[in-house]
Amino acid sequence: MATTHGPARTSRLHLPRLHHEAGTTELVGAPGLAARTVLAATRIVVGWTFLWAFVDKVFGLGYATPSGKGWIDGGSPTAGFLGHGADGPFKGLYNDLAGTAFADWAFMLGLLGIGIAMTLGIGMRIAGASGALLYVLMWSVVLPPENNPIVDEHILGALIVGALALLGAGRYFGLGTWWTSTTLVKKYPWLT
Known part of the structure; x- marks a missing residue:
């Protein structure tokens, strides 16, 4: 829409934002029901992929982690991927970290x-930043990616968890609204 006053304005992306007033918090510019449902479903599915990887690596359920090779059985959650799957410019670094207590505990x-x-x-916010960092680190283990010279599913995952955090997806069919109203989060808003 053109105006007769001043220079033309460029459009900007307007993300939902939190508005605080008189002890209440509301999300301004929230998406419609269909978008909220997709964001919530995406958030839950992404969360489940992280939880499933944790459970499979702890107990060696025979999926990505062979039976009897779980962390609880004395196996290392990082030895295989970092020790044998690493390639590219950071191979030496990741091979050195493979199976160390630091790498295993940090990853799990x-x-x-x-x-x-x-x-x-x-x-x-923390989950989005941490998830994006973990995905980018996993991407850097296998440089260059097998099926594309730059991008693979790890970069896609990093962008998705970042978008979920930025769009406030925890507030849709989740505990995000309650979480932001807790005394802890009000005192430390970076925990949102």
Whole structure:
């Protein structure tokens, strides 16, 4: 729409934002029901992929982690991927980290924390940033990707978890609205 006053304005992307007033918090510019449903379903599915990876690696359920090779059986959740799957410019670094207590604990706590947060819709900022970082790190293990010289499913995953956090997806069919009203989050808003 053109105006007769001043220069033409370019359109900007308007993301939903939190509005705080008189002890209440509301999401301004929220998407419609169909979009909220898709965001919630995507958030829950992404959360479940992190939780499932955690459970499979702990117990060796025979999917990505062979039976009897789970963390609970003395197996390492990072030894295979970092020790044998690494390629490219960071191969040496990842081979050195493979199977170390630091790598195993950081990876498993990341899977669990991101999975719980995404599934429940709480702590979405931290989950989005952590999930994106984990995906990018996993992408860097296999550089260059097998089927594309630059992009693979890890980059797609990083963008998805980032978008879920930015769009406030935890507030849709999740505990995000309750979470943002807690005393803890009001005191430390970065936990949103």
